[in-house]
Each structure stands twice: as C-alpha cells, then as structure tokens.
Amino acid sequence: MNQRYRKTIIAGNWKMNKTPSAAKQLIEELKPLISKAKWCDVVLCVPFVDIPTAVKAAKGFKVAIGAQNMHFEKSGAYTGEISAEMLKELGVKFVIIGHSERRQHFAETDLTVNRKIHAALEAGLRPILCVGESLEQRELGVTMEHIRLQIKIALHNVDAANVKRVVIAYEPIWAIGTGRTATADQADEVCGAIRDCIRETYGARIARAVTIQYGGSMNAGNAAELLSKPNVDGGLIGGASLKAGDFATIVNAANQ
Ligand code: PGA
Numbered sequence: 001m002n003q004r005y006r007k008t009i010i011a012g013n014w015k016m017n018k019t020p021s022a023a024k025q026l027i028e029e030l031k032p033l034i035s036k037a038k039w040c041d042v043v044l045c046v047p048f049v050d051i052p053t054a055v056k057a058a059k060g061f062k063v064a065i066g067a068q069n070m071h072f073e074k075s076g077a078y079t080g081e082i083s084a085e086m087l088k089e090l091g092v093k094f095v096i097i098g099h100s101e102r103r104q105h106f107a108e109t110d111l112t113v114n115r116k117i118h119a120a121l122e123a124g125l126r127p128i129l130c131v132g133e134s135l136e137q138r139e140l141g142v143t144m145e146h147i148r149l150q151i152k153i154a155l156h157n158v159d160a161a162n163v164k165r166v167v168i169a170y171e172p173i174w175a176i177g178t179g180r181t182a183t184a185d186q187a188d189e190v191c192g193a194i195r196d197c198i199r200e201t202y203g204a205r206i207a208r209a210v211t212i213q214y215g216g217s218m219n220a221g222n223a224a225e226l227l228s229k230p231n232v233d234g235g236l237i238g239g240a241s242l243k244a245g246d247f248a249t250i251v252n253a254a255n256q
Helices: 020-033 048-058 084-090 100-105 110-123 135-140 143-154 184-202 204-209 223-227 244-253
Strands: 008-013 040-045 063-067 094-097 126-131 167-170 212-215 234-237
Touching: 008 094, 008 167, 008 212, 008 244, 020 048, 020 244, 040 094, 048 063, 048 084, 084 110, 094 110, 110 126, 110 143, 126 143, 135 143, 143 184, 167 184, 184 204, 184 212, 184 223, 223 234, 223 244, 234 244
Parallel strands: 008 040, 008 234, 040 063, 063 094, 094 126, 126 167, 167 212, 212 234
Antiparallel strands: none
16 A cells, blocks of 8 residues: 555455345444544445445445446446446446456456446546456466556546546456465555556556555455555455455555
C-alpha cells in the first residue's frame, strides 16, 4: 500500500453465494467488526438479486456495494442481461469487469471487457478490471506479456481522467479459489509492472494514483503481508469475504 498517493480498496467478491436474507445477515455481522477501519474503502460485490437488500443494509455505513458483471449496451434485446444504468439506479458504485471466471465460462474477451469498461465509466460506475495469467502462461514466462495485452485492450480509448476511476485487480488464475496464493513478492512484482504499463500510456502522476489490488486466495492469514507491499493497494477477496470475521481481519489489516 502507499496511502499517500492512492486509496487502498478491500473488495469482497461473493460470486454466486448468499441469498438476499443471508446477505443482510452477513452485512449486519460485518458492521461492528470494521467500524474502526478509516484508511481504506470497503466494497462488497454481491449477486444482482442481493443488491437492493445490501444497499439498504449498508446505508449510513462506510461500505459501498458493487456488482460482479454488467452488459456493455445501455438497453435492448439481451435476454438475461443487466445494464450499467440499472445498477446505478439501485445505488451500485463499483462493478467487477472481466473476472477470469467470466472470461473462462462466459466467453468474455478483452474486446467485450473494453466495451464494458467504457459503459461502466459512462454510467458513473467504477470498474474493477480483473487481469491475470494462467499457470501455463506463468510457467512459459509470458505473464507480463499477457497482462500488458489485457490491460492495453481493456483500457483502449479510456482517457486520463477516467483511468483514475478504474481499479485494477491482479488475479493470477492459478491462485483463485485454490488456496495457492501468490507470494507477496510475486504479487508486488506484477502489480508494479501493471503500474509501469499505466505509466507508459498515462504518465507517472496518474500511474501513481491508480489503485491496483491483488486477488487469489487472499485470506485473514496472508493479507497483512500482501498489503505491506508498496504496489499492492488492496485486495479482491472471494472465499474469505463470505465470513464476516475473516473479511474484517483483512479490512483491518489494511488499516495498520
Ligand atoms: P478467492 O477468489 O479469494 O476465493 O481465491 C478471488 C476472486 O476470484 O476474486
């Protein structure tokens, strides 16, 4: 973290877990546990149907509600899809774009990710752009080539004023849901290289201001070490965000 230049953001990604009533319960449990956390922003990216309940439960509390996906068009014949404007009206502030599970199971490409980033920004939502390499790519030594391409395409035609509103989450695919976390040094190295990539296009001042999270089996036990690294500005947390105590430990680790 480097809180002098950029905000630390701890975001939970609940994935396809928790009904609306369970969402309310989890947020109520979380409130007293993170009431002292002042130095980081906390976001909960919940399933679409939980959004109204979550927004209501988090009202007056320093927790923003996010979504996990959206469509890039404003409206139209896209059965089953949700637009940025719909999310915005419900009180959503953030939206995860291009999570590896969406890329893998729902055929999302860098080009659709780019369209979604533009649509989210235009609607006033802050995208959490996910990038990351597979185990095969890491072993072949092409991690940064792959991630640079993902970032360059995802941010194509995004201007400097808007890029500061994009949160980037480095999520090595081999670390997601596997219990196998990147080491703090590995996470810092790639997050730093992502910042270099932003610097090339947007300059040093903007690169310094962008929040770059790590995600992939971050938990109550390893969060403090990961967050101690200068280029790791927070976390995108799946499994450990489903338990109030574990998630609160991570939030509080970002407040040291
Ligand atoms: P995990 O998921 O923390 O369960 O590995 C992270 C993510 O997919 O965002």
